[in-house]
Amino acid sequence: MKKGLLLAFFFSLTLGFHPEMNAWGFHAHKTINRYAVFTLPSELFGFYKKNIDYITEHAVDPDKRRYAILEEGPRHFIDIDHYGSYPFPELPRVWEKAVSKFSEDTLIENGIVPWNTYKVYRQLVWAFSQKNVGRILKLSADLGHYIGDAHVPLHATKNYNGQFTNQEGIHGLLESRLPELFAVDYDFFVGKAEYIERPQEAIWNAVLGSAKLVDTVFSSEKMTGKNVSPQAKYAFETKGRTVVKQYSKAYSADFHARLGSMVEDRMRSSIVLLGSLWYSAWVEGGQPNLDQLAGIPEKEDAIADSAFREGKIKGRIEAD
Numbered sequence: 001m002k003k004g005l006l007l008a009f010f011f012s013l014t015l016g017f018h019p020e021m022n023a024w025g026f027h028a029h030k031t032i033n034r035y036a037v038f039t040l041p042s043e044l045f046g047f048y049k050k051n052i053d054y055i056t057e058h059a060v061d062p063d064k065r066r067y068a069i070l071e072e073g074p075r076h077f078i079d080i081d082h083y084g085s086y087p088f089p090e091l092p093r094v095w096e097k098a099v100s101k102f103s104e105d106t107l108i109e110n111g112i113v114p115w116n117t118y119k120v121y122r123q124l125v126w127a128f129s130q131k132n133v134g135r136i137l138k139l140s141a142d143l144g145h146y147i148g149d150a151h152v153p154l155h156a157t158k159n160y161n162g163q164f165t166n167q168e169g170i171h172g173l174l175e176s177r178l179p180e181l182f183a184v185d186y187d188f189f190v191g192k193a194e195y196i197e198r199p200q201e202a203i204w205n206a207v208l209g210s211a212k213l214v215d216t217v218f219s220s221e222k223m224t225g226k227n228v229s230p231q232a233k234y235a236f237e238t239k240g241r242t243v244v245k246q247y248s249k250a251y252s253a254d255f256h257a258r259l260g261s262m263v264e265d266r267m268r269s270s271i272v273l274l275g276s277l278w279y280s281a282w283v284e285g286g287q288p289n290l291d292q293l294a295g296i297p298e299k300e301d302a303i304a305d306s307a308f309r310e311g312k313i314k315g316r317i318e319a320d
Contacts, residue, residue, distance in 0.1 A: 039275030073315030128285025133295025193275035
């Protein structure tokens with residue numbers, strides 16, 4: 001899935017997992033979806049702007065579904081290093097070919113975010129062709145979530161939380177703590193959406209871009225660990241009515257500086273790709289006049305909402 005714009009939430013005095021710390025974090029996913037609306041051409045802008053609150057709030061529906069169904073988890077990541085080395089030429093980009101080569105079970109076990117994202121894109125094309133307002137909005141919001149996940153470096157490695165390199169907790173540090181502290185200074189106005197002739201390739205390029213950054217993430221955090229004393233690694237901060245143990249601002253700032261503009265760049269890339277895929281799906285779907293469409297957005301499954309509130313995720317937990 002992975003923020004002054006973004007907030008990190010915790011239930012306890014530990015650096016434990018919280019339902020709102022998936023992928024980029026809830027606020028970040030909402031930020032990506034919201035700013036993508038402003039990339040759209042006039043033919044789409046009015047429709048999406050009118051529904052911007054829905055697009056924003058429902059950016060997190062896929063993460064909520066992770067608490068209701070086990071099958072949702074693999075849709076948010078791909079342990080692409082399971083398949084060799086960058087740029088992973090042995091891994092087919094087309095789902096049917098990948099299944100034939102590795103088996104569906106293997107693909108699901110190691111994550112399917114690029115294939116699933118393209119599937120949602122094709123569903124959005126269909127929704128536009130059918131002029132189905134509810135599905136257009138629901139799939140637009142979902143697509144934004146998966147695009148955001150595809151841009152997360154730690155969603156493109158089997159060492160997703162540093163568990164193999166003695167860097168446990170790096171997932172939440174990268175994807176929640178850094179944006180929480182520094183996204184207030186990020187520039188999220190990224191220009192205009194463009195038609196993408198090969199959307200499947202564009203999605204895979206996002207994943208490969210994430211995979212290419214994995215080593216930098218781990219090496220940068222290692223250097224920060226050497227530069228900041230162990231005693232200064234964590235701090236206690238007040239979050240609402242709770243005092244939580246958190247990565248210190250000094251530790252986070254050092255790590256953020258070593259990454260350069262990586263976090264901002266990945267979020268910006270998510271925004272412009274999402275807007276471009278919305279636009280491309282509309283073109284492929286026959287360019288319906290959205291101003292003439294009427295209908296109501298779909299609601300998230302009540303079961304997913306209830307499961308999310310209980311806070312018991314199904315599948316692997318990424319932010320320990």
